[in-house]
Amino acid sequence: MLTAKSTVGIVGRMLILLVLISILAFMLVVNAPIDPLTSYIGAESTLSQDARDEIAEHWGLNKSAPERYLNWAKNILSGDFGMSITYKRPVISIIRERFSASIILMALAWMLSGILGFAIGIIAGLRRGGVFDRLVKLFCLVLQSSPTFWIGLLILSVFAVSLGWFPLGMAAPMGKLAAEVTLGDRIYHLILPTVTLTIVSIGKITLYTRQKVTEIMRSDFILFARARGLSTRKLVWQHVMRNISLPAVTLQFSSFSELFGGMALAETVFSYPGIGTATTAAALGGDVPLLLGISLISALFVFSGNLIANILYGVVDPRVKGGGNYV
Amino acid sequence: MENKIVLSVNGLSVAFKMYGKGFARKELRVISNLNINVRKGEIIAVAGSSGSGKSLLAHAILGILPGNAVVSGEINYCGTPLTEPRLRKLRGKEIALVPQSVEYLDPLMKVGKQVSADKAAVKAAFERYKLADSAANLFPFQLSGGMMRRVLCATAVVGNAKLIIADEPTPGMSKDLAGRAMKHFRDLADAGAAVILITHDIDLALGYADRIAVFYAGTTVETALASDFTDDSLLRHPYTKALWRAMPGNGFRPTAGTQPYAGSLPEGCLFAPRCDKKTQECTYGIIEPREVRNGEVCCRYAS
Ligand SMILES: Nc1ncnc2c1ncn2[C@@H]1O[C@H](COP(=O)(O)OP(=O)(O)OP(=O)(O)O)[C@@H](O)[C@H]1O
Numbered sequence: 193m194l195t196a197k198s199t200v201g202i203v204g205r206m207l208i209l210l211v212l213i214s215i216l217a218f219m220l221v222v223n224a225p226i227d228p229l230t231s232y233i234g235a236e237s238t239l240s241q242d243a244r245d246e247i248a249e250h251w252g253l254n255k256s257a258p259e260r261y262l263n264w265a266k267n268i269l270s271g272d273f274g275m276s277i278t279y280k281r282p283v284i285s286i287i288r289e290r291f292s293a294s295i296i297l298m299a300l301a302w303m304l305s306g307i308l309g310f311a312i313g314i315i316a317g318l319r320r321g322g323v324f325d326r327l328v329k330l331f332c333l334v335l336q337s338s339p340t341f342w343i344g345l346l347i348l349s350v351f352a353v354s355l356g357w358f359p360l361g362m363a364a365p366m367g368k369l370a371a372e373v374t375l376g377d378r379i380y381h382l383i384l385p386t387v388t389l390t391i392v393s394i395g396k397i398t399l400y401t402r403q404k405v406t407e408i409m410r411s412d413f414i415l416f417a418r419a420r421g422l423s424t425r426k427l428v429w430q431h432v433m434r435n436i437s438l439p440a441v442t443l444q445f446s447s448f449s450e451l452f453g454g455m456a457l458a459e460t461v462f463s464y465p466g467i468g469t470a471t472t473a474a475a476l477g478g479d480v481p482l483l484l485g486i487s488l489i490s491a492l493f494v495f496s497g498n499l500i501a502n503i504l505y506g507v508v509d510p511r512v513k514g515g516g517n518y519v
Numbered sequence: 520m521e522n523k524i525v526l527s528v529n530g531l532s533v534a535f536k537m538y539g540k541g542f543a544r545k546e547l548r549v550i551s552n553l554n555i556n557v558r559k560g561e562i563i564a565v566a567g568s569s570g571s572g573k574s575l576l577a578h579a580i581l582g583i584l585p586g587n588a589v590v591s592g593e594i595n596y597c598g599t600p601l602t603e604p605r606l607r608k609l610r611g612k613e614i615a616l617v618p619q620s621v622e623y624l625d626p627l628m629k630v631g632k633q634v635s636a637d638k639a640a641v642k643a644a645f646e647r648y649k650l651a652d653s654a655a656n657l658f659p660f661q662l663s664g665g666m667m668r669r670v671l672c673a674t675a676v677v678g679n680a681k682l683i684i685a686d687e688p689t690p691g692m693s694k695d696l697a698g699r700a701m702k703h704f705r706d707l708a709d710a711g712a713a714v715i716l717i718t719h720d721i722d723l724a725l726g727y728a729d730r731i732a733v734f735y736a737g738t739t740v741e742t743a744l745a746s747d748f749t750d751d752s753l754l755r756h757p758y759t760k761a762l763w764r765a766m767p768g769n770g771f772r773p774t775a776g777t778q779p780y781a782g783s784l785p786e787g788c789l790f791a792p793r794c795d796k797k798t799q800e801c802t803y804g805i806i807e808p809r810e811v812r813n814g815e816v817c818c819r820y821a822s
């Protein structure tokens with residue numbers, strides 16, 4: 193059994209990693225050729241040097257980097273992520289708003305790619321070497337080696353531009369007031385980005401499942417199950433599913449970073465107002481507080497996926513649970 | 520005792536298609552021209568060194584060889600060929616397998632369910648092998664070696680099997696426990712089952728089996744009565760004699776050399792490279808089995 197002690201250990205390691213990530217992100221941004229002051233007041237500002245110095249003083253820009261980091265970290269811990277320069281609003285409210293839009297997109301694509309990839313992987317694995325299996329393998333390998341934005345553009349140009357079945361982008365029809373946007377509108381706008389992200393994420397889980405199924409079908413316990421008279425269908429339900437569902441779910445959880453990366457690109461292609469597009473905007477606008485906030489949140493997101501995967505990994509296999517004390 | 524032949528295997532060969540580099544294909548022959556039969560109420564022990572094809576014979580009978588296996592020869596069950604549609608009805612019912620090792624159990628499934636889906640049958644089988652009812656709810660890794668063996672043995676008695684194939688059911692058991700397991704198989708045979716008992720331990724098997732089939736490099740070199748194993752003059756094949764002489768208590772004199780590897784089988788008699796009776800005659804053709812003194816032997820010169 194995964195003990196309380198090891199869970200605490202995993203969480204502790206993740207927290208330390210998070211702190212390291214925050215330091216790294218901070219160092220990158222501080223050393224980047226971005227001047228927060230210029231970003232804030234604009235390059236063509238006619239503000240006097242005195243006024244500039246005053247703002248810099250107020251923000252603590254003259255202080256040493258470690259001092260600034262500690263100051264920032266202290267604010268973060270008290271829930272203050274600062275103000276976004278691009279959006280002129282608190283970073284936390286932007287992240288909340290954008291992240292919830294992205295979460296819907298990622299959750300849908302995550303589940304769809306998981307379920308479809310798992311099912312396709314099982315069928316391909318059972319028919320290893322057959323036509324279906326070879327097509328699936330080819331498809332997955334091509335997918336895995338083609339960039340997300342390219343797939344996104346392809347889908348966009350076929351289904352939105354040529355066929356005109358779906359809107360070009362955004363989360364709602366252009367020019368409609370927020371209050372008038374219906375659920376139908378939202379779903380309609382979500383379809384293409386979701387399809388793109390699903391297709392991008394499906395390769396890994398499909399190939400993994402396929403490989404696992406083949407391995408399991410060659411194992412001795414399947415041989416014995418067949419000797420007991422089990423039909424192939426029963427074999428799959430009783431033995432194959434049992435042996436791969438949890439590892440597959442675990443893999444899905446550990447792919448949060450790929451999911452996040454794919455999401456950012458898919459959003460940019462479809463101008464979907466989520467955390468991905470906000471990141472691009474923040475980077476282009478030299479929006480340091482927003483960039484730092486987003487990097488923390490995305491790290492937290494990826495870590496929580498890994499954390500769940502780690503915990504599941506301990507549950508997956510009774511042999512891992514060790515000892516004989518769980519009857 | 521009735522003399523009805525339950526299973527007869529004639530001229531069985533099994534090869535594995537191997538894919539080498541590029542398009543190179545090779546067939547690795549692991550069972551060659553093998554013959555064996557077993558009657559109702561009889562235990563036939565199958566003895567032979569590691570890699571002689573004992574488990575593969577069991578898997579061939581049950582039709583559970585891997586997809587790259589090429590099988591030829593005849594397998595008849597109760598007088599009719601054992602085809603896949605027939606096997607589908609017989610597996611786990613009339614024909615039962617006791618697998619060789621714990622590897623044959625799904626590590627993630629409770630053992631009771633893997634013995635049989637029928638809970639009452641599992642209970643009865645476990646009782647017979649002195650296993651607690653609660654053991655059915657354990658996972659394979661939770662069982663001790665001895666318990667595991669008994670669980671595997673229990674798979675033979677859940678149904679009403681007419682043919683039981685037990686693949687090395689006793690290693691790791693104490694002498695006492697092994698004897699008891701053998702006694703169970705003897706009882707099953709006496710009750711009318713035909714039992715193929717694969718074993719390394721000829722000494723142990725002699726006390727319970729009716730006949731012994733000796734395997735060498737994927738073929739049966741001799742089928743002898745258990746009572747023949749009292750003096751090497753009663754045995755027929757040079758390999759069997761050598762085997763007997765190598766047993767503790769009979770001189771303990773091993774034969775030089777090793778069983779040929781499946782990829783490099785010699786022409787003619789497979790034992791020829793190690794046989795001190797071999798002549799030119801032994802190095803070509805197929806050595807067909809002959810009846811000699813109530814037994815069967817594949818040797819040009821056995822008498
Ligand atoms: N799937 C396979 N592909 C290729 N060769 C195989 C395969 N399965 C078994 N063999 C080979 O066939 C030969 C016979 O194997 P088998 O398992 O029947 O031996 P055995 O007599 O049961 O030995 P043991 O006493 O160790 O159980 C061995 O040389 C083995 O390497």
Ligand code: SF4
Nearest residue numbers: 788791794801818819
């Ligand atoms: S056939 Fe020849 S080589 Fe083979 S066992 Fe008999 S005597 Fe020896």
Ligand SMILES: [Mg+2]
Nearest residue numbers: 573574575619
């Ligand atoms: Mg074996």
